[in-house]
Amino acid sequence: MRNSKGPGARGRFTRREILTGTVGAAAIALGAKDSEGQGTAGVDTIHKPGHGPTPIGTRSPAEQPKRLPSPISSRTPLQDLDGTITPSDLHYERHHAGVPAVDPGAYQLLVHGMVDRPLTFTLDDLRHFPQVSRICFLECSGNFTPSGEQTTAGALCGLTSQSEWTGVMLSTIFKEAGAHPQATWFLAEGQDAAVMTRSIPIKGAIGEAMIAYAQNGEPLRPEQGYPVRLLLPGWEGNANVKWLRRIELADQPFMTREETSKYTDPLADGTARQFSLVMDARSIITTPSYPHQIGQGWNEIRGIAWSGRGLIRRVDISTDSGQTWKTATLQQPVLPKAHARFRYLWQWDGKPTEVLSRAIDETGYAQPDWQTLQAVRGRRTRYHQNPVTGWKIGADGVVRFGIERVRS
C-alpha cells in the first residue's frame, strides 16, 4: 500500500517489499500478469505475519493458469485443473461478435409469439421467480482442434467447462406468459452485435432448460452471457444463447444461420444432420498430458468424462496403446450431464506407450475411435467430434499428444 505502483510494474518483488509486508497488496495488484511465480519464491513465512484480510481473494502469485485465446474463442486449460468445477475466470468463451457490455439496470427479456400474455422481465423480475441451481457442463460443438504432438488437453478440447448455474426454470417463465400448447419451437436471441439466434425444440428442452443469471454463486461472467443466458444442460454450447434478450414461441424452427450453414453435420451419405443438439459422451485424460513428464513407478491417470445424455456410467483406461482396457474409478457424486472426474492408478515400467480413455454413458453409448466416426460421418463433418484420444509417453517420460490416432 505504501508502494502505490506495486511491483507489477516490473514484475518482481524486492526483498524489502516482501519483508515489509507489502506483498499482499502487491500480489493483488500483480494479478494475472505474473507468469514466473514471483511473489512466493524464497519468502520466509514463519518469522513475519502474512498480509491481512482483503475484500477480494486472489490466487497465489505462483499460480497463474491461463486460457488459450483465439480471435473467436478462449479455451479452458483442462491440463491445469483438478476436480470438476471450472473456476469462472477460466470458463471457456465463444462468441460471434464480441462480448457485449450489457447494462443490468436496463436489461429486459421479452417473451412473445405463441403466448397468451407477451411479457417483459427485468433482472429483478427473473430473480423474483423460484430459484434453481444445477451443476452441468457446457461444450462448444466445435470442440476438437488437434494440431500436433504439442497439443495440450485445453488446446484439443478446452471448449468445455463446468459451473454451478442458478436461475429460473424456463417452464416457469412459459407458464407465466401462458405458452400455447401448439407452440413446438422457440427462438432464443442474444443482444450481442451478432444478435445471435437459435431455434430450440420445446419438447426436448423444456424439462431441464433454465434462464440462468448466476454462475458459481455470483452473477454470470460477461463472457458467459451477463446478465442472463439460456442454459440447456447437455446441449451444444451455441444453443445456450448468451445475453438473452428475446424468446419467441412458434410452431416451426426459424432456420437461423447458426442452425443451417453452421453447427450442422454434413454426412458421408450426402445428407446434412440438423439440430444435432445433444453432445455425445466423451472423455479426456488431463494428467498426464502434454507438456507433462512422468517418472517410472506409480502414476495416477486422471481426467474428465461427460455425456449430454445423462450420467457417465464407466470410463475405460488403456495403458498399452489400446490393446487392453481397465475400468477407472469415478469420483462421486457423478451428476447427469456433468463432467465426472475419473482416475486410474498405473505403474509405468519406463517403456514407451500410449494412454487412452473411453467414456461410456448411461444409454450404453461408448465414445468411438476416430476411424469409426469417419466411417459413419464422412470426412467433411466439422462439429460434434468426440473421438477417443490418447497421450504418448516416451522412454524419457515426456508426454505428447497422440496425433496419429486422430489423423485421417
Added chain:
Amino acid sequence: MDGIGDQRSGIGDRGSGIGDWGFGIRWFVVVATLLVGASIAKAQQTPQRFGIGTPATREEIATLDIDVRPDGAGLPLGSGTAVEGAPIYAQKCAACHGANGEGGAADVLVAAEPRTSAPFGPAYESWRNGGKDVPFTIGNYWPYATTIFDYVRRAMPANAPGTLTTNETYSLTAWLLARNGIIDESAPMTAETLPKVVMPAHARFAPDDRKGGPTVK
C-alpha cells in the same frame, strides 16, 4: 414434491413417539400435526402464475422482433436486385468476403464447382476424385434463402451490424443468390419472391436421428 414428503414424514415420526401421553394430548398432537402439515403443503404450492413481469406492448415487440422465417414471415416491405446489390457489396462486404464472394478474412460466400453437387457425400467424393476440397458456401450448403436476409440484416457488415437499409439487405441477398447461380441478375427479391427461392442444398437437410445407445451415428 420430495421436500413436502420429507417434512410430513418427519412430523409423523415425532407424533408416534409421544403416543403414551394420553388421549387429549394425542388428539391435540394429531390435530396440530394435520394443521402444520396443511400449512406446509400450502406454503409449498406453486401458483399457476406469479404475476411477475410487465405486459409487452405491440411497439416493444415490433422493435425487437427482427427474425425472418422460411415461410417469409417477418420479411419487411422493400425490394432489391443483384444489379443494385453489386455496388453495396463492393463497398460494404468485399473487404472481408472477397470481390466476388471468394472469401478472405471471412467466409467464402459463392460456390465454386461443382455447381450440381453439395461439397460432401458420395457424389462429391466421386467428383472430387482425391482433388482439392470445395468450401461450404451459400450456393452449395445453405438450405433457405430467407436465412441470408435474416442474417445479413442482424449481423452484417461485421464492423457495423444493423446499419443496412431494408432495400440494401434485399439487394445484397439478391446479389448473393445470383452470384451462386440460383436467381437471375435482374430478379427482384421481395417479401413475396424470396421465400419462393429453392436453395440447391435444401433437400439434403434432415433432423438429428441420434438417440444414444450403442450405435455411433
